[in-house]
Amino acid sequence: MVTMTVSHKRKDALKDVWDAVSSGWGSVTSGGVWSNAETEQEFEARLQRWENSGLAHEEAKRLGQKPPRAPRGWHKRQYPEIKRGDKAKYGVIGWARAVEVTRGANGWHVHIHAVLVLEGRQQAHERAYALGRSMHVRWNKGIAKRGFTSSKEHGLRVDVSEGAERQLAEYLAKAGEPEKAVRNSVEKAGKALAREATLGQHKIAKRGGRTPFQI
Template identity: 30%
Template sequence: MDPASGVIVAQTAAGTSVVLGLMRCGRIWLCPVCAATIRHKRAEEITTAVVEWVKRGGTAYLVTFTARHGHTDRLADLMDALQGTRKTPDTPRRPGAYQRLITGGTWAGRKASDGDRHRDREGIRDRIGYIGMIRATEVTVGQVNGWHPHIHAIVFVGGRTEGEKADKHVTEVFAPTDNALAEWQGQWRSVWTGALRKVNPDFTPDDRHGVDFKLLETERDANDLAEYIAKTQDGKQPAMELARGDLKSAGHDNVTPFQLLGRIGDLTGGVPEDDATGQGSLEWNLGRWHEYERATKGRRAIEWTRYLRQILGIEGGDTEDDDLDLLLAADADGGELRAGVAVTEDGWSAVSRRALDLATLEAAEGTDGNTDPEALGSRVREVLAHADVADTVVLLTSSEVAEAYTAMLEALALRREEAAARRHRENDDQDDDADRDDVQERARRHLARRAGTPQE
């Protein structure tokens, strides 16, 4: 995070250890380490959101969307059909089946000629009181049926809102009628299958498997009557179903992407095929992993409807920077820090090259029962001596650890602000260039018309 400060290996009051000051990749699709932390924090946010909405008297559904697929279908094509294509310099973004669900007059209602939306012109959105949803995309793959991307969404209904954008707020909570809910579910099933059929008829699911709705009901926790736990009808926690794709083992002879990665690690590490985790040859697993990397690039794994967070009072966001902030918060969330050691950037690089990261953490934990700061420093120096960098260690008290980490965070925030300002200036310069080119082109055409010369 801050090359001038290096990193800090600190011991918590609980006897565990933590490394502070390292930047993480934050790749929720690709990194098992970062994904576990990000998804855990996202699951906590989702649980808080569902509980908050149910406490207000609202209703929530867990809705799962799938497409028909075969072993010859490319993951990128399936993801485009579900989520939409990604914008490129040469092509605009094309909506997927998911975006089609919440567009059109049947869903959103139609305005009268005077611009007012009357009750008889309301859409399904108004009749069910839709306020937003949280979407998570999950991917599995098998040797027989190929890629199986699917979307889980928690949909919040039963609310009326006023205001626009950042000023939107809930004014009323109600129970949607059975007729309205049936109309909504029928509409979404029809739109989903129709959108997929339009992209590729082979992707069209049957009515039973394409879209599945589960009402989220509430139970009082036996140990704490003040807390509500939202559960689906089959007893699963909806937030975990939505966010913790890293914990899942795929069914129906499929594997998750991290199971692909696990088998790649086993096979390249010399584990016999019959003893390795997962399925398939090394070549098959590498091919599927590389395809997965390309197909998920630039896509959001978990995304909230815009302004839903503010409506429910949940802070944060869904960008890559927000994921990195979650990781930084998790690093510092290990409890009270007793003491630690600071290691220079060059020193930690040497530790990483020698694969002594884990040994350094174990030394800081004090497994011998001695938690004295001087003893901590001695244990860490002993490990780092194997990397010839023991002299880079500086012992820190608990207050010095906190001060150093605060300085690292401040330095990171400053670099982010500077980067954002630089991008803003670059965008402004590009806009100015485009405006100047447009003015020059209009002037050229005007002069050409006056001169009566042909225009190219």
């Protein structure tokens, strides 16, 4: 679960903060950086064009002619890499988003909880945190269009669910654990994230703040 917010002041209107959050999320989940996924065939064709352009550059120099511009990375032999957006790079199967609002001493606090499901368990934590950092870069670009910023300390939070397998293993290791308790522990795995993302109307704001339902 990725939580993202903006820095705000008491004088900021709810509409302005809300629009900034909307702009930020739109920046996160649009464009090639998020969804682009180049096929192997497309990559091979682009790589061939890159090499042909570089060879033409070298040939023109050899003949004493004005060479065409060399492709990016040619002189250092930095070959192009396959284009993969965040969804393909980090294995994002799908996501669900909720917007939460509270009112406190510093005004309207609007933030997003997004639960993302990643494919596979290999390096799951590393991928999740790297994905969160990548999303936060685009988040800042989006909210900047509305005149807002977010800090590294408070603008992004990433929570990773360990999954049901670990919960099940821990409880099965306990001798004599009733089957019902095992089943309940498995069902609880990930529920905290689900509650955080979907049950905003039932929450009580922290540090003296109030949710719209409390107001």
